[in-house]
Amino acid sequence: MALVDAQGMFHLVVKSQNSNEIKCQTPEFCFGTPKSHSLEKREMNAFIDYYKILQSERNASNEQLKRSYQRLVLLSHPDKAGDGQEMKFHLIQKAWSILKDPTSRRQYDAEFACYENDQLLLYNTISISEMRFDAAEDAYTYPCRCNGVYYLEAGELSSNKVIIGCNECSFSIQVNIAR
Template identity: 25%
Template sequence: MLQDSYISNQKTLYEVLSVSEDATYDEIRVAYKSAALSTHPDKAQTILKSFESSSEQHGFFGVQEAWEILRHPKSRGEYDKQLQSSRQSIEIIASDIEIDDMTVENSADGVELLYACRCGDYFSITSCELGEMGILVGEDGEIELQAPDSVSTSVVLGCGSCSLKARLVINKT
């Protein structure tokens, strides 16, 4: 089970290993090996090994914890969900909306869903962006298919002009 402390810290597990959040397993493995060598108490270049600082050992244990979670698809998925949730919860959300509340515009790039902001601009999301989340949207704006493991999903949308944000809640029907 993942602990909230992984997410509340300043550095994410991805930052601990110096990889992007969309890194492949191989990229994570290579970064782990490099970070483990540079932070391991027996391998690190220290003048007085008997007086190692606790921050060096904490660094190695942080690298080890990051690897243990990010190397397994299931634990990585859980971590990613918690990370996304923690990021969304710290943002001030102006309103919660659903796909049915949004207007649909068809374009050459697919479907764009829009919701009017009080400043006059729009919150928007495209069918391509929803597709990356495992949600397929038809030309009429109706959900055609949603990933089987997600009962409900939400994504925070920013306004095109102001700093307001809206949470798009997508419930599986």
């Protein structure tokens, strides 16, 4: 079972099979924030990173994902790993069922990209004309308030707007590109 606490953290709640003990975990492969911070009405907007569950990179081949899945499913099988591994085992199974099929993997990747864009800390929206162009590097730069730099290569100007992250902090900016 999943829940969102008052601070907006996503947790897995696992009930032990041997007792009524309930364990609350915040797994590293889950991201979550509530859409509304109201305690009366909290909708959960959480996304599970199936690549992290399979301990794989996003660009991993299907064969690499399969090897990782096979290794992890053996390690976490409830018959071998014991109590507390059932949830992990089911998450590994679910991750593999989504990522093994090219069509569902593409859909998952697209949904995950949308989720990540929604989670960005958008610090500012600027015009490309506000950025400094460096001809030697064929790139645009813009200073961040943390003294870091937003860096945009000229080759990335294919759309009307681009979201780029600071090289030092978690802020992002949206750059509007006038055509």
